[in-house]
Amino acid sequence: MAVSSPSSNLLLLLLISSLDWLSTPGSAFLIDWDHMTSSAPLEPHFTECISRDQETFRCWWSPGTFHNLSSPGALRVFYLKKESPTSEWKECPEYIHSNRECFFDVNHTSVWIPYCMQLRGQNNVTYFNEDDCFTVENIVRPDPPVSLNWTLLNISPSGLSYDVMVNWEPPPSADVGAGWMRIEYEIQYRERNSTNWEALEIQPHTQQTIFGLHIGKEYEVHIRCRMQAFVKFGEFSDSVFIQVTEIPTKESTIPLTLVLVFGILGILILIMLIVVSQQHRLMMVLLPPVPAPKIKGIDSELLKKGKLDELNFILTGGGMGGLPTYAPDFYQDEPWVEFIEVDADDGDSGGKEDNRGSDTQRLLGLPHPVSHRMNMGCSNAISFPDDDSGRASCYDADLPEQDTLMLMATLLPGQPEDEEASLDVEERASERSERSLVPTQTGGPQTWVNTDFYAQVSNVMPSGGVVLSPGQQLRIQESTSATEDEPHKGKEGEDGDETEELKQKELQFQLLVVDPEGNGYTTESNVRQISTPPSSPAPGEGYQTIHPQPVETKPAATAEDNQSPYILPDSPQSQFFAPVADYTVVQELDSHHSLLLNPPPRQSPPPCLPQHPLKAPMPVGYITPDLLGNLSP
């Protein structure tokens, strides 16, 4: 009955299924018998049945542990095609004994109809497993796709990863074009040295994109396919290798060159700015200015021509008692300027006696502070150069002596009537060539004649005057006397004397008048006059006495007469005056507060002039300050 047949079929199905538990463990290639033990003897069974194109299929069998059935022909394959309930077992249409394979061609293959496979040995021994029944569409494992190929899609902006489009062709055996088989594909890829495959999503199209591959690494790609909505995959195709190495594009180099160019330009501009802003400093380094001494508190403008009055005013302490140390510093912002600070002389008259007063104080050791000090304001520091090239620059402290000397030379704040003379001094000072003290003696009334700091007191006059021995600055007198020889020619009218004088320039001594009472140095002209007339009484014992005389600028008529009280050494008579020691020990003071000095010991000729006066040996009888302290001015 048609109605009951389904139910009876179902019952039969149930019975068979229940019997399945009791059946011997067969091959049942459709399922995995992982839990089955292999201890039981394995009878001949089918290993696998596969269809590649849903039009044909093959079945392989194995004899199992029954090796006596391994020979070809020992086992025969029978199949049952359940087209109708009256179907019969038929033998394999085509044997391939070398593979133990049974091939079903197109004529013997029907889709959607169950097949059952059976092995039969000799003597009708049947090895049959119910699990070996199938329908063809369920055993389809398509061939792998062919023509697997890849193209580079793009590279990431960072240049580290890229995308690849993989394309392929469906297997030729699968009739996809006609729609006979609907196939979907699965791409798998991995790095060259790794073991895990990355599987992409299964999809039915014949191309797929792989994202995020890394530059420089090599990838292996293969593909397989299966019928859509089915389970069994076909085999993998051959692998294709993908590798993209870094391509140095032109665009990546262009920014680099631009960056370099702009960087260099920026650096150049920066250097230019630095040069322009620090121009003065660079000029100082490259072209150091010529140093020139400066006097603290005095503007260099005053030293120029035509401003003597102001300078005099300042130097005389215009209302402030000399050059105060706290005078406005004109060169305050120039630390390299070496200043010569000239302090005010409290006691004596004005600025005329500045140097003299200081010298005297030095000699006498008075507590009045002597500030012959140089303001070495700089120590090799670079300072801004002035426009005037004759400025002093910094010198090393290693040569203080020369500086001291030269600065001493310029100590005389007298008004250089000759600008040239002052410039001479400055130039000489700058050149450091002359070591001799060249005083700027230009005949100013305030000129301190003697630049020698130390003079030996030969004799003390009862009137209170002190007779000084000649110093060593004969050359100075020569030059100065030479310059003033001519102007006073007419005055004195002693040509012969002058000539003699000229000859005996070396012999002329410079007489200093120390007037403890006060004013007046002898001017140069006076000194000249003192030295000029040869007619003078013999010096006697070598002492010289000089009376203080009023300063006379032009003692033309009374030159001779004025000079009478002066006792001059008999210069033309003796070439060398008995060398008088520069320094004499003061033995005692007499009642008139006169110094009684020892006779100077015989001494060798005075050392040569070019010798550095400071280097001259110290005389024996140097008056120490403490001794002089007992002396009253």
Add this chain to the structure above:
Amino acid sequence: MHIMAAIQRGVWALLLWPSLLTVSMPLDCKEEQGSLSGCTSISQEKLLDRVIHHAELIYRVSEESCSLFEEMFLPFPLRLQSSQAGYACITKALPMPSSKSEIQQISDKWLLHSVLMLVQSWIEPLVYLQTTMDRYDHAPDMLLNKTKWVSDKLISLEQGVVVLIKKMLDEGTLATTDSEQSLFQYDVQPEMLESVMRDYTLLSCFKKDAHKMETFLKLLKCRQTDNCP
């Protein structure tokens, strides 16, 4: 995992419901003059494509349902009964081609009628399947939804094939499956195992026939186009 694939497909199939609804709509219209309003005529190719699409979806969902059912209810030893379920599959009176060569030899008419017959034969069993599965204690909703969906789509597929036949073969409307006798009798409340086995057999057989339908339609389409191998 099989479950994950099944879930994915189920979700995908469920998402396609609206599209299928829109597809099924033109199938209702009749070509008679002054018939239903809002019926836009559709080309034969497009209709065939839609029908094929239907068939593909139905097959996919049925396959997912079958595998889901198999995992849920079938004990492991009984898993491979699908092969033996071939016995219980309903064989039609009309002989059907079973190979590609055979299919290529038969005419369009035969193909279409075969498809129609298949579709019509499965409408009722699927309805029955739904009722039986509701009786299960812990049937997953996804399975129930899938089976419901499949039965619905099968009906629309039938309608589409009818229209297609009308278009391609210029035939009149064919009778529906109401005339067919129901193959399943529910006299006795079946036992659980028997019910499960029956349902499983039903599902696997339906899966096979769905594949057959799809293949028929595809070959038919290929035949319509020029570049068919």
